[in-house]
Structures are given as structure tokens and as C-alpha cells.
Amino acid sequence: xxxxxxxxxxxFLRDELPAQQFNTWIRPLRVDxxxxxxxxxxxxxxxxxxxxxxxxxxxxxDILTHHTTINSNQVExxxxxxxxxxxxxxRPHEDQAADMRGSRNGRAAPMAEAPSYNQNTYSAxxxxxxxxxxxxxxxxxxxxxxxxxxxxxxxxxxxxxxANRSQHNTGNSFSNFDETIPSLSSSVYQDYxxxxxxxxxxxxxxxxxxxxRINKSDxxxxxxxxxxxxxxFVFDNFVVGKSNQLGLAAATQVAENPGGSYNPLFIYxxxxxxxxxxxxxxxxxxxxxRVGAKxxxxxxxxxVADMVKALQLNAINDFKRYYRSVDALLIDDIQFFAGKxxxxxxxxxxFNALLEGGQQIIVTCDRYPKEIEGLEERLKxxxxxxxxxxxxxxxxxxxxxxxxxxxxxxxxxLPNDAAFFIAQRIRSNVRELEGALKRVIANAHFTGRxxxxxxxxxxxxxxxxxxxxxxxxxxxxxIVAEYYKIKVSDLHSKRRSRSVARPRxxxxxxxxxxxxxxxxxxxxxxxxxxxxxxxxxCRKIKxxxxxxxxxxxxxxxxxxTLTT
Amino acid sequence: MGSPxxxxxxxxxxxxxxxxxxxxxxxxxxxxAALKNLTATSSSEAQNIIIWGAPGxxxxxxxxxxxxxxxxxxxxxxxxxxxxxxxxxxxxxxEGLEGIDLVCIDGVDAICGNRSWEHAFFHLYNKIKExxxxxxxxxxxxxxxxxxxxxxxxxxxxxxxxxxxxxxxDTEKQNxxxxxxxxxxxxxxxxxxxxxxxxxPRDTSELFELLDRLDDASLQxxxxxxxxxxxxxxxx
Numbered sequence: 102x103x104x105x106x107x108x109x110x111x112x113f114l115r116d117e118l119p120a121q122q123f124n125t126w127i128r129p130l131r132v133d134x135x136x137x138x139x140x141x142x143x144x145x146x147x148x149x150x151x152x153x154x155x156x157x158x159x160x161x162x163d164i165l166t167h168h169t170t171i172n173s174n175q176v177e178x179x180x181x182x183x184x185x186x187x188x189x190x191x192r193p194h195e196d197q198a199a200d201m202r203g204s205r206n207g208r209a210a211p212m213a214e215a216p217s218y219n220q221n222t223y224s225a226x227x228x229x230x231x232x233x234x235x236x237x238x239x240x241x242x243x244x245x246x247x248x249x250x251x252x253x254x255x256x257x258x259x260x261x262x263x264a265n266r267s268q269h270n271t272g273n274s275f276s277n278f279d280e281t282i283p284s285l286s287s288s289v290y291q292d293y294x295x296x297x298x299x300x301x302x303x304x305x306x307x308x309x310x311x312x313x314r315i316n317k318s319d320x321x322x323x324x325x326x327x328x329x330x331x332x333x334f335v336f337d338n339f340v341v342g343k344s345n346q347l348g349l350a351a352a353t354q355v356a357e358n359p360g361g362s363y364n365p366l367f368i369y370x371x372x373x374x375x376x377x378x379x380x381x382x383x384x385x386x387x388x389x390x391r392v393g394a395k396x397x398x399x400x401x402x403x404x405v406a407d408m409v410k411a412l413q414l415n416a417i418n419d420f421k422r423y424y425r426s427v428d429a430l431l432i433d434d435i436q437f438f439a440g441k442x443x444x445x446x447x448x449x450x451x452f453n454a455l456l457e458g459g460q461q462i463i464v465t466c467d468r469y470p471k472e473i474e475g476l477e478e479r480l481k482x483x484x485x486x487x488x489x490x491x492x493x494x495x496x497x498x499x500x501x502x503x504x505x506x507x508x509x510x511x512x513x514x515l516p517n518d519a520a521f522f523i524a525q526r527i528r529s530n531v532r533e534l535e536g537a538l539k540r541v542i543a544n545a546h547f548t549g550r551x552x553x554x555x556x557x558x559x560x561x562x563x564x565x566x567x568x569x570x571x572x573x574x575x576x577x578x579x580i581v582a583e584y585y586k587i588k589v590s591d592l593h594s595k596r597r598s599r600s601v602a603r604p605r606x607x608x609x610x611x612x613x614x615x616x617x618x619x620x621x622x623x624x625x626x627x628x629x630x631x632x633x634x635x636x637x638x639c640r641k642i643k644x645x646x647x648x649x650x651x652x653x654x655x656x657x658x659x660x661x662t663l664t665t
Numbered sequence: 666m667g668s669p670x671x672x673x674x675x676x677x678x679x680x681x682x683x684x685x686x687x688x689x690x691x692x693x694x695x696x697x698a699a700l701k702n703l704t705a706t707s708s709s710e711a712q713n714i715i716i717w718g719a720p721g722x723x724x725x726x727x728x729x730x731x732x733x734x735x736x737x738x739x740x741x742x743x744x745x746x747x748x749x750x751x752x753x754x755x756x757x758x759x760e761g762l763e764g765i766d767l768v769c770i771d772g773v774d775a776i777c778g779n780r781s782w783e784h785a786f787f788h789l790y791n792k793i794k795e796x797x798x799x800x801x802x803x804x805x806x807x808x809x810x811x812x813x814x815x816x817x818x819x820x821x822x823x824x825x826x827x828x829x830x831x832x833x834x835d836t837e838k839q840n841x842x843x844x845x846x847x848x849x850x851x852x853x854x855x856x857x858x859x860x861x862x863x864x865x866p867r868d869t870s871e872l873f874e875l876l877d878r879l880d881d882a883s884l885q886x887x888x889x890x891x892x893x894x895x896x897x898x899x900x901x
Contacts (some may be wrong), residue, residue, distance in 0.1 A: 120681055121725075124732050124744040129765070131741055145743050146761040148753070181761055329795070373820040402788050434817070437784075467817070529820070536824040543826055547695045617721055617868040632863060 103140040106169035107132045113164045114157070126153055130178070139175040140165065150180045326395040326427060330388065334381030340506050342499025345375060348492045352379045355461060356386035359429055363488040365452070365462035369469055370492035373532030376465040379492075380431050383463060387429055397424075398431040405437070405444045412443075421447070425454045429461040435484075436466050439475030449480055456486075495531060500524035503531055507538050508552075513545065519557045526561060537561060572663050574612045574626050580662055581608040584655070593628040606638035607652070611659060613639050682729035686848050688833060688841035696828035700727055703767065703799055704734040713794070715773075715822060717804040718830035721868040724803035727830065728769040731801060740766035747775035747782075755785035763792035766799065773802045773822070777812045787818040800825075835862060838869055845873055846890065849880050853890050860892050864901040875899060 107130075114127050129149055133141035144150035153161075158178065165171040336356070341349050348368055355363050366383075368376045384396040399407075404424075411420035424430065430451070438445050455462050466473060469491075470484040495503065501520045508515035515538075527537045537560075544560040545552050582589045585604040592605050605627060612623045613635065620632035627635070645652040684701060696716055703712060716724050728744065735742040743765050750758055755776075762768050768789070776782035793800045804811060808827050813819040833841055839858045846853035865872055879890060882898045895901070 115681060120729055121746050121749065123681070124729050125746060125749070128732055128736050129741070129743045145741065145765050146757075146759075148757045148760065149743070181764055372816045373824070400788075400791060402791075532820045533823040536827065539824075539826045540828075543699060544695065547698060617866060617871075619866045620863050622866070636863065 103136060103171070104132050104134065106140060106165060106171045107142070109169055110161055110164045113168070114160070117160075126157060133179070139177060140171050142176075142178040144178060144180045147180050150178055154178060326397055326423075328384065328388065328396050329398045330384045330396065331381050332385060334378045335385050336382045338506065338510070339375065339378055339382055340495075340499060340503045342495050342502065344493035344495045344499060345379075348376075348379055348490045351488050351490045352383050355463065356383045356390070359383075359387055359461040360459040364456060364459075365464055365484060365487040367464050367466065367470060367484045367487065367489040368492060369466045369489065371467060371494060371530060373530030374492045374494060375531055376492055377433055380433060380463050380465055384429065384431050387461075394429070395427045396429045396431065397427045398433070400433045401435050401437045404432060404448065405441055408444050408447055417447075421451070424451045425458075427455070427460060429463070430455055431463045433465050434467070435464045436468065436473055436476075438480075439473060442477075445477050445480055449477065449483070452480070452483060456483075462487075494529065497521075497524055500528070500531075500534055503534060504538055507535055508542070511538075511542055513542055513552060515552050516554075519552050519554050522554050522557050523561070572615050574616055574618060574623065577608055577611045577615065577663065578626075581611065581659060584659055584662070593626075595628065603652075606642050607655060607659065609635050609638040610642035610656070611663065615663060681733065682726040683733050684727075684730045686845060687723060687726055687730060688837060688844060690831060690833065690837055692831040696727070696830055699826065699828060700731050700801070701734065703731055703801065704738045704740060712799045713790075713801070713821075713825035714799075714828065715802040715804060715808050715825045716828045716830050717807060719832050720805050721870055722830045722832040723869065724805070724830055725771055725870070728771045728801060728803050731767065732769055735767045742767040742769070744769045745771065747772040751775050751779065751782065755779075755782040759785045759789045762789055763796045763798065767801070768793060768798070769801045769803075771803050773804045774806050774811065778814055780814065783813060783815040783818050787815055787821065790818065790821045833869060835867065838862065838867065838872060841869065842872060842876065845876055846879075849876065851876075851880060851883060851890055857890050857892055857895055860901075861895060861899070865899070 111127060115123055118127065126149060129145050130142045130153065133143055142153075144153060158176075162173040162176055165176060166173050336349070336353065339345075339349060348370075351363055351366055352368070355361075355366050368379055370376055381398060384398055387394045387396050408417075408420060411417045432448075438448065452462060464484060466484075470476075470481045470489065473481065501517070501524045504520045504523055505515055508520075519541075523534065523537055523541065527534045541552060541557050541560045544550075544556060548556070550556055578589050578592050581604055582592060585600075585607075587601060587604060591601045592608055594601070596602075609623060609627060612618060612626075613620070616623075618626075620635045624630040624632045624635045642652065642656070646656060684697065687697070689697060699714060700716070703714070716727060718724055725746075732742050732744045741764075743762055745758065745768070747770060770786070773786075776786065790800060802822065802825065806812075807829075808822055808825075811819065811822065813822070839855070839862050842858050842861065843853045843855070861872070861875065865875055879895065879898055882888075883890060883894070886894075888894050
């Protein structure tokens with residue numbers, strides 16, 4: 102019922118609002134399908150929610166009341182919950198369930214997170230109503246009863262595993278990997294009990310393993326470590342060349358001997374050169390080597406966001422405990438810590454704790470530690486305690502090898518000459534090289550042609566084209582006057598001598614070709630002439646382009662000057 | 666007191682931006698196919714596309730058409746017109762968008778040089794890529810020439826698949842105008858279209874805005890699109 106009513110409302114709003122507003126504010130709203138008695142709209146974030154509430158809610162309510170069977174008090178708007186922080190134990194159940202489903206096979210949980218809908222509900226009548234649509238959340242996350250069965254089965258395997266394991270390991274954490282399988286907190290069980298829609302059968306299942314409840318103070322048992330590792334970034338598909346061989350050698354060493362003398366490993370270099378790839382490769386190798394390794398990769402921004410969240414929730418101890426209990430902590434783009442003093446301080450203490458515990462730290466940055474502005478000296482100096490390696494932009498041969506490898510992965514044949522053609526033109530970094538190759542492959546798929554130099558040239562014409570041909574009439578008049586060695590004022594004048602009239606016609610032709618101005622507007626800026634004069638000039642030059650080599654050459658030269 | 670004006674709101678035929686009412690030219694076939702494919706596939710692989718072209722070439726129309734298709738396909742989406750949103754808090758607007766299936770950022774040129782927006786988009790890009798969702802940018806500047814200060818963002822944008830949208834020629838604009846008029850239930854002859862083309866701004870968005878005025882006036886006055894009617898309405 103609510104979906105049909107909302108569709109009806111949307112069709113009204115589509116006609117009433119400018120397309121831009123409709124697409125920005127109305128189209129992103131989704132209906133919570135699980136609600137039968139009310140129309141609950143879900144906004145992507147609080148900003149959209151506030152805007153819709155402020156500008157459109159009255160109208161929405163009005164349309165629904167007058168054109169559907171929905172009453173105004175049956176309408177509410179809510180916002181999708183923010184992604185929860187890594188350290189949070191008591192996470193919204195649907196995220197937890199999604200994570201657990203993803204990490205069932207012991208690999209990293211998938212990076213995609215289903216949005217959850219459990220915060221900040223605004224009702225049409227009550228401005229703020231922090232409702233907790235638990236049922237909606239379960240439904241939205243796609244977890245049906247069967248999923249929940251699987252989830253619980255796995256949860257309890259995990260809980261039982263944990264119950265049989267020993268307590269917190271000490272010393273070099275990699276010597277005790279077997280004892281540190283992450284597990285599920287009992288809070289998840291509580292969440293599901295409270296959900297209200299758990300079937301009797303499910304209740305029966307969840308009520309069995311009471312003894313396995315984890316003590317909240319249990320450092321290991323209470324934490325679930327989400328690695329965030331990208332399984333595609335491994336050593337096998339890292340293309341090595343002069344520019345990155347040192348980095349690769351160091352990363353391989355760390356993968357073989359984590360927590361050893363290369364701790365921390367500091368990898369630095371420009372954007373898109375493979376720092377993140379190397380970092381993930383170490384993480385994946387560690388997980389491969391020891392099942393259950395608690396390897397956590399995160400971008401520095403996420404560390405900061407988690408810390409802010411921890412402070413907001415008064416849960417800074419959970420935060421500390423989480424990050425200090427990992428076996429390897431991989432933090433990307435540390436330069437984004439610059440100026441964030443509290444995060445730096447927390448990271449400093451985490452860093453020290455990990456180093457003392459023999460846990461591996463890998464950090465990437467866009468520059469040498471000493472050159473990071475806004476970073477505390479003590480952190481800079483600690484980054485230098487282990488091994489610092491630079492990754493340079495790849496040389497031509499490496500760029501070609503990267504392209505060939507990427508083409509192989511996409512099951513495309515990339516001839517050598519075509520690979521060299523791309524590599525010679527895209528020199529800055531690997532990421533952009535891949536972007537160019539993707540464009541070439543898209544073109545090959547679309548046209549059904551094999552990759553060749555010709556196809557590459559055609560494809561990269563788009564990517565490497567300069568500004569589109571759009572210049573101002575002023576500029577056209579100036580360039581044309583310079584070219585014909587006359588004054589700009591001559592172009593505006595009433596003079597009709599050939600030496601002035603022809604350049605004026607050329608300038609009018611170029612103004613029509615290179616700008617979006619209307620013919621009357623063009624006539625106006627050429628001394629207040631009529632639009633028919635402009636039309637005549639354009640037709641004349643078009644005709645001369647076919648018959649007069651000099652004019653053709655002039656127009657060609659002027660076009661080149663104006664558009665490059 | 667003048668006669669009451671008949672409101673065409675809710676009465677005029679819908680002319681929202683869709684692929685169906687985007688004037689197709691051969692040179693744009695590939696970009697159209699790529700954009701239509703975004704909502705047609707159920708691939709979980711992250712897809713990032715940038716479309717760019719001169720003002721008036723239709724990038725905004727295309728982004729809104731993608732949103733239309735995504736909506737029809739019941740995918741979650743967010744459209745961000747940057748020329749409108751640049752003045753707001755970047756982090757507030759980007760918050761949580763990684764959970765959305767499709768995010769369309771229209772006019773990324775507007776945020777170049779704005780530190781807070783560049784950083785917000787950099788983080789949003791990373792999170793959307795991690796989530797395996799789709800991000801589409803539009804720009805009026807060739808992506809390599811975008812004056813982005815944050816190299817991390819620029820290299821990510823250039824890792825996307827870049828498509829150029831070719832502008833329409835005057836004849837194509839004329840035909841496009843006839844097509845759009847038809848979509849609104851108005852009959853526009855070639856002579857009328859030519860008459861408008863020779864006098865009106867040649868930017869397509871401005872040209873199509875004239876159709877709104879003609880549509881409203883034609884409905885109010887119950888008149889067909891003739892040259893005298895167009896002349897009177899648009900005051901040429």
C-alpha cells in the first residue's frame with residue numbers, strides 16, 4: 102500500500118518540481134517496505150532528511166492526504182544509519198549479521214555494508230522521534246529467516262570456539278595465532294532476542310549455549326576484527342620494476358617475518374603507485390599464513406572517524422582495546438592525520454603498544470616521514486624506527502608490463518605496440534594507466550574490435566582531449582584581428598572594404614562555430630549588426646572553405662590557435 | 666484585473682530527463698550504452714565513470730537519466746548538483762552515501778580548489794569503491810585538465826572510465842527541439858524550429874527552457890506553435 106501511495110506522490114512532485122530538485126531530494130527517498138501501517142521514507146543521510154523535512158514534507162503530506170488513503174500522521178521520514186565504527190562491540194544487529202555472513206569462511210568480511218535504518222526517525226507529526234524500526238532493519242539487510250539460521254549457527258560455532266581458547270596472548274602475537282580467533286559478542290544474541298520477530302524455532306536455537314556467553318571484559322572474546330583486506334591485492338599480481346623492487350622486497354620480508362626488525366614498515370610515494378596494493382598484499386599473505394590472523398587494514402580517515410565516534414559514545418577504552426589487540430595494523434595515507442592532534446596522540450599510544458607487543462605496523466604516506474607537515478615530531482621519529490621504503494613512478498617497461506598484466510586479467514589481448522602507445526602517453530601513475538586501459542577495453546567491447554594502436558588512439562582521444570571548443574567572442578575577435586593585422590575596432594566598424602569585411606565574416610563564422618551565442622547576440626557584438634548579416638557571413642565562409650584555399654588555411658590556423 | 670492564468674503544473678506531459686528523450690547522435694552511442702549499462706547490470710563490482718563535454722552538451726540530462734533508470738530499477742540513488750550544493754558542508758552531504766547503490770555528482774568542476782569538498786569526495790570515492798557501488802561524475806572540463814588540488818582525488822577520478830559527450834550541431838539541436846516538443850505533446854514544424862534556432866540562445870539547456878515557456882503559453886492560449894505565436898511569446 103505504502104509503495105503505491107508514494108509512487109502516486111512522486112508523480113505529483115515530478116511534475117511540480119524542477120528536475121534538479123526532484124532528482125536531488127525526492128528521488129533518493131525510499132520506502133521502508135516492511136511497514137504496513139505507515140509510510141516510512143528513508144533518506145540517505147541526515148542532510149537530505151533535514152532538507153526534505155524543511156522544504157517538502159508539508160507538500161508530501163498534503164498530496165498523500167488528498168490523493169491517497171494515507172493520513173498525515175501515518176507518514177514519517179528516517180535516515181539510514183551511519184556505518185558503525187570498527188571498535189564498536191554493540192553494533193546494530195543487521196550490520197553484525199551482514200558481517201558475520203560475509204566472514205563465515207574465515208576470510209575478510211565483504212567491504213560492502215548494507216545500510217541500516219535505525220536512527221533519527223522523524224515523524225510527520227512529531228518533529229523528532231528516535232524510533233527503532235528493528236523489523237525494518239532486518240528486512241532491509243536482506244537477511245531472511247534462513248540467513249538468520251545460518252548466522253546463528255556460525256555465531257555459536259564461533260562462540261564455542263572462543264570458549265575453548267586460551268586467554269590473551271603475549272609477546273610476538275604471530276607466535277600465538279591459533280589462539281586468537283575473533284568471535285561474536287553476546288550482545289548480538291541480545292539484539293536478536295529483542296528484535297521481536299525471531300521465530301520460536303530461532304529462539305530455541307539461540308537459547309542453548311548460555312555457558313558460552315562471553316565476558317565483556319574478555320579482551321579477545323569481545324572483539325570482532327574486520328580486516329577490510331582486498332583479496333585482489335596480492336604479491337602474485339604486483340608487477341615489479343626498478344621503481345618498486347625495494348618496496349616489494351621489504352613487504353615480502355614483513356609478510357615472512359611480521360613483528361620483526363622491519364617494524365614499522367613505512368611505504369611512501371606519490372599517488373597511484375601501488376602502496377596500498379603492497380600493504381594489502383602483506384595483509385593477505387599474513388592471513389594466508391595463519392588462519393585467524395587479526396589483520397586490520399584501514400584508511401587513516403577511518404581511524405579518525407572511529408576515534409571521534411568513540412569519544413562521542415564515551416567508549417574510548419573500547420577503541421583503544423580494539424586497535425591494540427590486532428596482530429597487524431595497516432594504516433593507509435597517514436598524511437591525512439596532519440593537524441588532527443587528538444588522533445595523532447591516540448595513534449602514538451596505539452603505535453607504542455603494538456610495537457612493544459611485537460605486533461606489526463605498516464603505514465603508507467605520500468611523502469617521507471620528516472616532510473609531513475602537521476604531524477607530531479615524536480610520531481615522525483617513530484616512523485623511522487623500522488624500515489622506510491620509497492616507491493617511485495614506474496618506468497616505461499614497467500608500465501607496459503602492468504598494462505599487459507591488467508589486460509590479461511580482463512582476458513583481452515593487448516598487442517605490444519598498443520601497450521607501448523598507452524604507456525608512453527600516460528606516465529604519471531599506475532592508477533591513471535589503468536583508467537586509460539579500462540577506456541580502451543570499453544571501446545573494444547563496444548565496437549567488437551581487437552585492441553590495436555588505432556583503437557587505442559581513438560579511445561584516448563577522449564581522455565587526452567583538451568578543453569572542449571568553447572571560447573569567448575572577445576577572444577575570437579582579438580585573435581582574428583591579430584591574425585589579419587587589423588584592429589578589433591575595425592571588426593565593429595561600418596567599413597565594408599574587403600580587407601576588413603572578410604576577416605569580420607571569418608570572425609562571425611568562428612563565433613557561431615565555437616560559442617553557443619545566438620545569431621542576434623553575435624550580430625550585436627559586431628557593431629550592432631542584424632542576425633541575417635551573421636547568417637550571411639556564416640554561409641559565405643562555409644562556401645569559401647570549399648573553393649578558396651587561402652580562407653581554408655586561415656580558418657584552420659585560427660581554429661588551431663583558438664582551441665589549443 | 667487580468668484573466669486567471671491556467672496553471673500547466675501537473676497538466677503538462679512529463680518531460681523529465683530520460684534516455685528516451687536524449688537526442689542520440691552516433692558519436693555519443695558509446696557513452697549512452699555505458700550509462701544505460703550501469704543500472705542494467707547487477708554486477709557487484711564498483712563502477713566509476715566520468716562523462717564530460719562542453720556546457721549544453723547534455724551531461725546533466727544524462728546523469729538525471731541514469732537516476733531515472735536506477736529509480737525504476739529500485740536501486741538507491743543520490744544525485745548531487747554541485748553548482749547548487751557547493752555552499753553546504755561537504756561532510757554533511759557526503760555522510761553515509763557509501764551505502765547508496767548509485768551516486769551521481771553533477772559538475773565536479775565546481776568543487777575544484779575547494780579543500781573541504783575535495784577531501785570529502787576523496788573519502789567518499791574510497792568508501793564507495795570499497796562498498797562496490799557506482800559513482801558517476803560529470804564535468805565540463807576534460808578530466809586531466811580539472812584543477813583539482815588533491816592529487817589523491819585527481820588520480821582516482823582519472824582511474825574512472827572517461828567518456829566525452831559530443832555537443833549537437835545546429836541541425837541536430839533543431840531536430841532535438843522538435844523531438845522534445847513532440848514529447849510534450851506539441852507539434853513543432855521545421856520552419857518554426859529553424860526560426861527559433863536563428864534567434865534563440867544556442868545552448869541546448871536554454872533552448873529547451875524556451876519549450877517550457879512555449880508549452881505554458883500554448884496551453885493557456887490554446888494556440889498551436891506558429892511563427893507569429895513563437896515571436897509573440899518569446900518576444901523575438
